[in-house]
Amino acid sequence: MRLDLTTLNLILAIEQNRSITKGAAREHLALAAASKRVSDLESRLGVQLFERRARGVEPTEACRALVRHIRSLHASLHALESEVMEFARGIKGHLRIAANSGAIAECLPADLAAFSQAHPQIRISLEDLTSAEVQAAVAEGRADVGVFTPPLLDNRLQHWFYRDARLAVLVPAGHELAARSAVSFSDLLDYDLIGLHAGASAQELMREQALARGRTLNARLQVRGFDAIAQLVEAGLGVAVLPEGPAERFSRIFAVRLLRLDEAWGARDYCLGVARQERLPTVLQRFVEALCPQSKTIEPTEKARKPA
Structure with missing residues (x-):
């Protein structure tokens, strides 16, 4: 069944105005022609889209579902138009990247800058998501490539090792743990923990580790952004576990102490993933090879297959 754009725009106009007359006028259609389009569409779909009232129409649930689509x-059409028009301005490709907060804070910016400098005709967009959301976005086609921490949750992706990293601990400068150079996770469970929003990989990992110890994670404060975490730690509202890169930077800016997390799971990998396909588009292949030069054959490495 084919749905023409004129009729779909008419449905949207009627739904917004709650009037067939006003909807028809907005779409520059005669009232009789607009009414026939609505009736024909209702017949083809087998549902009623509008309930006729004395002072206009009211959309049905079926209509509301149609309007969402x-x-x-x-x-999608706007994005299509914008992307195609870029070719007229000399842009030769658009790379949609989704990455978790840790990768964005630690290693991705420098690599994106280097790639952009080497390929100025490729436009890059970047979205900050949790590792699970990154994988879903790539698998569902909402992003071309993703950077996330294992484990791999979707077998529709192929992935490579990108960078290794560590988690570290921040405590207030005057905290009783501040004199130490390293702490175990058990040491931290007696204190309020400041972390990222639920779903962030480090946050979920800490929750699992606390449960494994028969303890409850005292996640009193959850925010978006590592800088907010550091400021809350400085204010004495708790301690935090976060990627070592930003933690080290914050230890030079805020009145906080950087401690080593003495746990094997504190070492973790960042992986780069794309949707499985026989041949990667040229732009995507160049990006994979630039960030994962050890994977010139576009094959996942053994390291990337191991869950963190």
Whole structure:
């Protein structure tokens, strides 16, 4: 069944105005022609889209569902138009990247800058998501490539080792643990923990580790952004576990102490993943090879297959 854009735009206009007359006027259609389009569409779909009232119309649940898809279609068409028009300005490709907060804070910016300098005609967009959300976005086609921490949750992806990293601990400068150089995770469970929002990989990992010890994670404060975490730690509201890179930077800016996390699971990998396909588009292949030069054959490494 084919749905033409004129009719779909008419449905959206009627839903927004709660009037067939006003919807038809907005879409520059005669009232009789607009009414026929609505009736024909209702017949083809087998549902009623509007309930006729004395002072207009009211959309049914079926109509509201259809309108959601129409709005999504408009967004896709706008993105399509914008991306195609970029070719007229000399842009030769658009790379949509999704990455978790740790990768964005630790290692990704420098690599993106180097790639952009080497390929100025490729436009890059970047979205900050949790590792699980990154994998879903790539698998569902909402992103071309993702950077995340293992484990791999979706077998629709192929992935490579990108960078290794460590988790570290921040405590207030005057904290009773501040005199130590390293702490175990058990040492931290007696204190309030400041972390990222639920779903962030480090946060979920800490929750699992606390449960394994028969303890409860005192996650009193959860925020978006490592800088906010560091400021809350400085204010004495708790301690935090976060990637070593940003933790080290914050220890020079805020009144906090950087401690080593003495746990094997404190070492973790960042992986780069794409949707499985026989041949990667040229832009995507160049990006993979630039960030994972050890994977020139575009094959996942053994290291990337191991869960963190």
